[in-house]
Amino acid sequence: MRFDHFEDMLRHWAETTPDAPALRYGARTVSFSQLFETVQQRAALLRKSHKTCLGLLSDGSLDCVTELFAANIAGMQIVMLDENAPSVLLRQLIQYTDVDLLWGDEDLVEELSPALTQGVENGSGKILFFTSGTTERAKAVILTDHSLCQSAWNGSAKLPLAPEDTLLCLLPLGHVFGFVCGLLWGLSCCACVALGRGARHYIDDCAYYKPTTISVVPLLLGFLMKQKLLNQELKLILVGAGDCPPALLEAAAAMGIRVSFGYGLTETSSGVAISVKGDPYAMEICPDDTITLAEDGEILIEAPTCMMQGYYKRPESTAEVLINGVFHTGDLGRFDEEGKLHITGRKKDILVLSDGTKIFLPEYEAAIAKALGTNEIAVILQNNKPLLIYSGEANEQDLNKALLPLMTELPRGQRLGGIRIIEEPLPRTATGKIKRWELQQKG
Amino acid sequence: MTRQDVIQEIKTVIFNCFPDMEGQELTEDTVINTETAIDSMGFVLVICKLEALFDIKIPERQWAKLSTLGDVADAIMKRLPKA
Numbered sequence: 287m288r289f290d291h292f293e294d295m296l297r298h299w300a301e302t303t304p305d306a307p308a309l310r311y312g313a314r315t316v317s318f319s320q321l322f323e324t325v326q327q328r329a330a331l332l333r334k335s336h337k338t339c340l341g342l343l344s345d346g347s348l349d350c351v352t353e354l355f356a357a358n359i360a361g362m363q364i365v366m367l368d369e370n371a372p373s374v375l376l377r378q379l380i381q382y383t384d385v386d387l388l389w390g391d392e393d394l395v396e397e398l399s400p401a402l403t404q405g406v407e408n409g410s411g412k413i414l415f416f417t418s419g420t421t422e423r424a425k426a427v428i429l430t431d432h433s434l435c436q437s438a439w440n441g442s443a444k445l446p447l448a449p450e451d452t453l454l455c456l457l458p459l460g461h462v463f464g465f466v467c468g469l470l471w472g473l474s475c476c477a478c479v480a481l482g483r484g485a486r487h488y489i490d491d492c493a494y495y496k497p498t499t500i501s502v503v504p505l506l507l508g509f510l511m512k513q514k515l516l517n518q519e520l521k522l523i524l525v526g527a528g529d530c531p532p533a534l535l536e537a538a539a540a541m542g543i544r545v546s547f548g549y550g551l552t553e554t555s556s557g558v559a560i561s562v563k564g565d566p567y568a569m570e571i572c573p574d575d576t577i578t579l580a581e582d583g584e585i586l587i588e589a590p591t592c593m594m595q596g597y598y599k600r601p602e603s604t605a606e607v608l609i610n611g612v613f614h615t616g617d618l619g620r621f622d623e624e625g626k627l628h629i630t631g632r633k634k635d636i637l638v639l640s641d642g643t644k645i646f647l648p649e650y651e652a653a654i655a656k657a658l659g660t661n662e663i664a665v666i667l668q669n670n671k672p673l674l675i676y677s678g679e680a681n682e683q684d685l686n687k688a689l690l691p692l693m694t695e696l697p698r699g700q701r702l703g704g705i706r707i708i709e710e711p712l713p714r715t716a717t718g719k720i721k722r723w724e725l726q727q728k729g
Numbered sequence: 730m731t732r733q734d735v736i737q738e739i740k741t742v743i744f745n746c747f748p749d750m751e752g753q754e755l756t757e758d759t760v761i762n763t764e765t766a767i768d769s770m771g772f773v774l775v776i777c778k779l780e781a782l783f784d785i786k787i788p789e790r791q792w793a794k795l796s797t798l799g800d801v802a803d804a805i806m807k808r809l810p811k812a
Contacts, residue, residue: 370790394790485773485789486780509770641769671768686760693762694796698769701762701796 287474288439291411292431293359296322299476306449307478310495311348318476321352328356335387338362338405341380341398343369343390344459346481351469353389354459358431362387363409365426366416366460369394372695375424377401383414383426383598414598415462415552417644426598427552429462436591437555438470440572444560445524445546447475447499454497456482456506461642463527466556467501467548492517499523503642504530505670505699511537524548525566526557527642529629529670535566549629553613555592559627568626577627583618584633635722640670641699647722650700657692658685664712664720671703675725677712730809735783735802742778747771757799779805 289295296318299306304319316324332340340357342364344350357364365383367376369390376398380388386405388395413434414426447453453472457464472479480495487494488509496517501524502510510516511534523538526548538545547566550557558577559569571577576588587593588611596604607614618631632638635647647665654674655661662677676685682705693701713721736757743765744751750765761767767775772792779801780786785808787795795801 370793372793391790485792486777486786488770488773489777505768505770509774513774683758687758690760690796693760694794698762698772698793703762703768 287476289435289474290432291358291435292355295435295474296325296355299473303449303476306476308473309348309351309479309481310452311481312483314348315478316348321355324352325355325359328352329359332357332360332362337387338407339365339384339386339403339409341365341367341383341385341388341390342460343367343376343388343394343398345369345390346455346459346484348481350389350459351481357389358411358413361410363406363412363414365414366465368416368458368460370697373397379416379424379426384409412595415460415465417552425600425603427462428595428598429552429555430595433555433592433594434462434466434470435474436574437466437550437557438474440574440592441467441471441548441557441560442475443573444562444570445471445522447472447477449476451475451477451499452480452495452497453477454480454482454491454495454500456488456491457501457503457642461527462552462556463501463503463548463550463642467524467526471501472499489513489515492520501526503640504528504534505640505642507538508534508640516541516543522546524560526550528638528640530640532567539566549617549627551587551613551615553594553607554587554589555594558587558589558592561626565626567628568622568624569628570626577619579619579621580614582633583620583630585615585617585619585627585629587613587615589613637665637667637672639667639672639699643697643699645672645700653692654689657689662712664722664725665702666722666726668704672700674702674705675708675712676705677708677710680707682707732802732806735805735809736798738782739775739779739798739801739805742775742782743767746774746778755798757797757802759798760796761798761801762796776801783809785809 299318300322305317307315308318308321309316340362365385380401384403384406386402411430413429416424455468457468459465469479482491492515496519499522520543522544524546535545545566547561548557549559549569558575559571561569574591578586616633618633619627619629637645651665654663660678664675665672685705713724740755783805787804
């Protein structure tokens with residue numbers, strides 16, 4: 287069903303199917319009526335606090351989801367923070383986004399509290415997600431509960447779930463794909479959402495919850511399949527947020543599991559195109575969206591119901607990509623004869639990793655160059671991991687040692703997956719830019 | 730259990746999880762991401778196996794700080810019951 291706001295969705299199911307299971311987290315199950323009642327009670331308390339902007343150090347738990355819905359209903363701006371991010375980065379993000387209240391692990395909240403701000407005016411309904419970049423370039427994307435609800439409807443119009451379904455939410459809620467396709471998709475269809483119990487339980491959450499549907503990034507799908515962790519009740523896998531090797535999709539399909547592939551961005555509140563049947567890479571456009579291609583093949587999106595309001599406090603950045611209501615994605619694509627969208631590559635200097643995160647190469651390479659004291663480096667993607675190409679005298683051991691502090695600060699998926707030392711200078715254009723494609727071709 | 734024993738157990742778990750790595754020289758200073766075939770999901774698998782083996786729990790927030798084999802050994806040693 288299509289809902290305008292989280293509150294409408296929760297109230298509707300609480301009134302029409304009060305006893306249906308809404309959320310499961312470990313041994314705990316709450317029905318829609320219990321969830322709505324708890325959320326309302328908590329929202330009343332939050333209103334009394336007169337706080338305006340909640341930083342949610344999301345752990346994906348039942349209490350976390352309850353707090354999120356309550357804060358939204360209480361009229362607060364919500365900032366989705368990664369509890370595993372380095373503290374120094376979290377402090378910067380808290381200040382940048384005007385957080386005046388934190389929810390999360392007690393010790394972490396205490397550690398970060400000195401960074402709290404005075405709050406924000408007019409934040410009601412806003413939910414801020416960070417683009418999956420690294421450090422300075424991380425931008426907060428302003429979405430709303432309305433845009434997220436529309437996005438969930440957009441996806442479910444193509445891939446509906448039934449009330450009998452259980453959707454396993456394994457992805458972080460701070461990632462918009464995880465939020466919409468791991469949580470809202472299920473709730474908007476009155477399906478039960480089983481909340482993953484953290485990375486430690488990737489190995490047994492499928493067996494524990496016996497879901498009929500999961501949303502995953504390619505890296506996680508590869509892991510679940512390689513370790514034979516998928517349960518026999520599973521009927522549908524939605525893969526998104528990164529390039530996925532065909533062999534992986536074929537292997538899942540060979541197990542009798544329907545596999546769909548989704549394409550979308552944080553800026554469009556998640557998916558705008560999704561494959562429904564046949565070739566998983568041939569995607570139909572979602573009903574609320576219009577996709578065209580620029581002359582150079584860049585994918586342009588009009589998504590009036592799902593589009594971001596902009597980047598938080600970065601109007602110049604917004605103006606660069608959102609022009610007259612059309613979002614310039616930086617992705618390259620083509621349409622087949624049936625009008626289905628295929629993704630063919632990237633236009634920008636960005637590596638999209640199989641865990642759904644992105645690396646902004648100029649910033650990433652600059653940090654590595656600084657750590658090594660040389661500009662004779664480049665980073666390419668190899669086997670879905672960033673590979674450092676280094677031209678110089680140092681050996682691998684010394685390079686690793688010099689890079690260790692930098693790498694330890696990065697999310698594990700964004701750390702270098704290898705180093706290649708070359709004797710010749712890096713190939714460059716006449717203007718000095720590295721010929722990345724040439725390095726990539728050499729493999 | 731000594732630190733060397735712990736490192737040996739870590740190596741055994743890694744080789745069990747990633748048989749292709751059998752024979753690769755692993756030392757305390759081996760950087761898990763760049764010097765092994767272990768990706769971020771593989772790291773989760775190794776940590777889960779080690780937690781089960783040593784009957785300990787390393788908080789997920791600490792996982793990101795474990796870059797080398799020696800870091801993993803330190804995290805385990807810190808949580809082992811004192812003899």
